[in-house]
Amino acid sequence: MINANLAAIFYLVSGILFILALRGLSSPDTSRQGNYLGIAGMIIAIVVTFLSIGNFSTSLVYVIILLVIGGAIGAFIAFKIPMTAMPELVAGFHSLVGLAAVFVAIAAFLNPAAFNLGNVGNIKLASLIEMSIGASVGAITFSGSIIAFLKLRGIMSGAPITFSGQHILNLIFGIGIFALIFFLCKTQATNIFWTVIFISFLVGVLLIIPIGGADMPVVISMLNSYSGWAAAGIGFTLENSALIITGALVGSSGAILSYIMCKAMNRSFVSVILGGFGADNSAEDKKDKKEAKPVKSGNAEDAAFLMKNASSVIIVPGYGMAVAQAQHALREMVDKLKKNDIKVTYAIHPVAGRMPGHMNVLLAEANVPYDEVFELEDINNDFANSDVAFVIGANDVTNPIAKTDPKSPIFGMPVLDVEKCKSVLFVKRSLSPGYAGIDNELFYKDNTLMLFADAKKMTEDIVKNLD
Amino acid sequence: MEIDPFIFRLSIFILSIFVGYYVVWSVTPSLHTPLMSVTNAISSVIIVGAIIAALAGTSESFFNTSSIFGFIAIILAAINIFGGFLVTQRMLQMYKKKKDKKK
Numbered sequence: 001m002i003n004a005n006l007a008a009i010f011y012l013v014s015g016i017l018f019i020l021a022l023r024g025l026s027s028p029d030t031s032r033q034g035n036y037l038g039i040a041g042m043i044i045a046i047v048v049t050f051l052s053i054g055n056f057s058t059s060l061v062y063v064i065i066l067l068v069i070g071g072a073i074g075a076f077i078a079f080k081i082p083m084t085a086m087p088e089l090v091a092g093f094h095s096l097v098g099l100a101a102v103f104v105a106i107a108a109f110l111n112p113a114a115f116n117l118g119n120v121g122n123i124k125l126a127s128l129i130e131m132s133i134g135a136s137v138g139a140i141t142f143s144g145s146i147i148a149f150l151k152l153r154g155i156m157s158g159a160p161i162t163f164s165g166q167h168i169l170n171l172i173f174g175i176g177i178f179a180l181i182f183f184l185c186k187t188q189a190t191n192i193f194w195t196v197i198f199i200s201f202l203v204g205v206l207l208i209i210p211i212g213g214a215d216m217p218v219v220i221s222m223l224n225s226y227s228g229w230a231a232a233g234i235g236f237t238l239e240n241s242a243l244i245i246t247g248a249l250v251g252s253s254g255a256i257l258s259y260i261m262c263k264a265m266n267r268s269f270v271s272v273i274l275g276g277f278g279a280d281n282s283a284e285d286k287k288d289k290k291e292a293k294p295v296k297s298g299n300a301e302d303a304a305f306l307m308k309n310a311s312s313v314i315i316v317p318g319y320g321m322a323v324a325q326a327q328h329a330l331r332e333m334v335d336k337l338k339k340n341d342i343k344v345t346y347a348i349h350p351v352a353g354r355m356p357g358h359m360n361v362l363l364a365e366a367n368v369p370y371d372e373v374f375e376l377e378d379i380n381n382d383f384a385n386s387d388v389a390f391v392i393g394a395n396d397v398t399n400p401i402a403k404t405d406p407k408s409p410i411f412g413m414p415v416l417d418v419e420k421c422k423s424v425l426f427v428k429r430s431l432s433p434g435y436a437g438i439d440n441e442l443f444y445k446d447n448t449l450m451l452f453a454d455a456k457k458m459t460e461d462i463v464k465n466l467d
Numbered sequence: 468m469e470i471d472p473f474i475f476r477l478s479i480f481i482l483s484i485f486v487g488y489y490v491v492w493s494v495t496p497s498l499h500t501p502l503m504s505v506t507n508a509i510s511s512v513i514i515v516g517a518i519i520a521a522l523a524g525t526s527e528s529f530f531n532t533s534s535i536f537g538f539i540a541i542i543l544a545a546i547n548i549f550g551g552f553l554v555t556q557r558m559l560q561m562y563k564k565k566k567d568k569k570k
Contacts, residue, residue: 070545078553103540107520111533114523248483357499
């Protein structure tokens with residue numbers, strides 16, 4: 001129908017539209033428009049593919065039917081999913097991209113003629129390398145994302161699973177994959193191709209099981225990045241610029257997010273990947289520290305009283321808010337405070353929650369205007385001038401020990417200077433430590449009032465007491 | 468000497484990484500979750516490969532092993548395209564400025 005050159009130009013156009021889609025996200029105002037550009041890019045790519053194949057036989061009907069089925073499933077999920085489940089949704093979607101990449105690579109391997117890559121048993125060398133890399137990275141993305149999904153969903157424990165020799169095993173598998181790809185190029189044997197994919201599935205599992213729940217923001221970003229590289233690998237195989245551009249964009253996007261998340265935890269990427277953070281060894285010494293220290297605890301009435309008499313309140317949300325689904329109650333509380341002319345802002349730590357931007361989405365869902373929500377570096381100086389900090393479901397990201405104790409595992413991690421507020425209200429179910437497995441000094445400060453309850457219930461009680 | 472077309476594709480790839488690098492750094496942190504879901508949606512452009520594989524069979528035998536993998540990949544990618552873009556849209560709808568309605 002249309003020749004290959006024209007098709008290539010259209011693919012370039014859709015690649016550019018994808019770039020603009022990401023560009024739109026630089027501000028919430030332009031973001032919706034950006035999303036439409038992304039959709040336009042996708043439509044162009046799909047239509048051009050149909051036209052350039054020009055095969056309008058019965059199989060086209062099947063393709064359309066499958067597109068509709070998949071689309072309906074996707075749309076259903078997109079509308080049904082609660083915002084608190086976004087991390088697992090994204091992990092699940094990553095696994096689909098990974099698996100699709102594997103399947104496309106398999107299809108190309110079994111029928112190279114359809115893709116102009118040579119014939120079975122005599123596939124072009126470069127294409128063979130590209131498709132096996134695409135398939136391998138895709139397989140790692142798939143199984144890794146499945147594990148991340150299970151951990152986020154709570155089906156699998158978030159605790160790191162480690163065993164001795166783990167890293168060596170991963171290394172052997174990693175080298176094994178490269179060696180197999182080398183032999184694959186020499187022999188073109190189908191069995192080797194299947195083995196590469198199988199080992200890659202294993203590597204994906206092994207890579208993610210040792211990583212703990214609090215490191216999930218890094219894992220999700222990393223898998224995001226992998227899914228991009230897998231797409232780029234397939235893009236090289238198919239000689240398709242839309243896929244190459246997209247793969248590069250997604251790959252670098254995920255890599256940057258991983259970097260931002262690692263920096264926000266003051267951990268190196270390598271140490272996150274090697275895993276085992278917050279394992280049992282740190283649980284030992286925290287016990288004896290906890291015993292004697294006095295803690296002030298209060299109830300909803302005290303909290304309401306404190307906030308009513310404040311002139312400015314900063315809210316620090318964390319994963320606990322997501323678990324308790326407390327964002328709507330929180331917003332109700334803030335509305336009441338605002339009616340009393342109290343200035344309320346939100347402070348969000350980059351790694352609050354289980355994925356980058358997790359808290360922002362939840363607050364947006366509760367209709368919190370985004371210009372009241374601030375990032376760590378923009379608001380940290382304001383704590384000293386504020387009356388009340390309301391910490392709801394956050395823990396490690398407020399721990400002042402990160403600034404004072406070089407021996408602490410979180411030393412050097414940027415934290416919110418909550419303790420500088422005149423008083424701190426800390427909603428938490430118990431005194432148990434956060435994911436880093438260390439005690440929070442903030443609990444024992446004179447100006448801290450602990451509110452021991454479920455985040456949602458406590459917030460609702462405070463709302464009642466504010467009347 | 469003629470330049471291998473691979474080099475051109477490699478150039479596109481490397482330049483796109485740089486474009487991605489600068490574009491993503493300009494994304495505001497509060498939109499990092501929509502960023503992940505939209506990158507996820509666009510990476511499903513891999514459906515292009517799935518369609519090629521699925522339509523490769525002749526009209527007598529469009530169900531060979533290769534095209535079946537293509538068909539499955541189409542479903543997977545389609546879930547992602549629709550799910551990814553729609554959930555991004557749903558999220559972005561929620562990001563609003565302070566209400567002007569309050570007079």
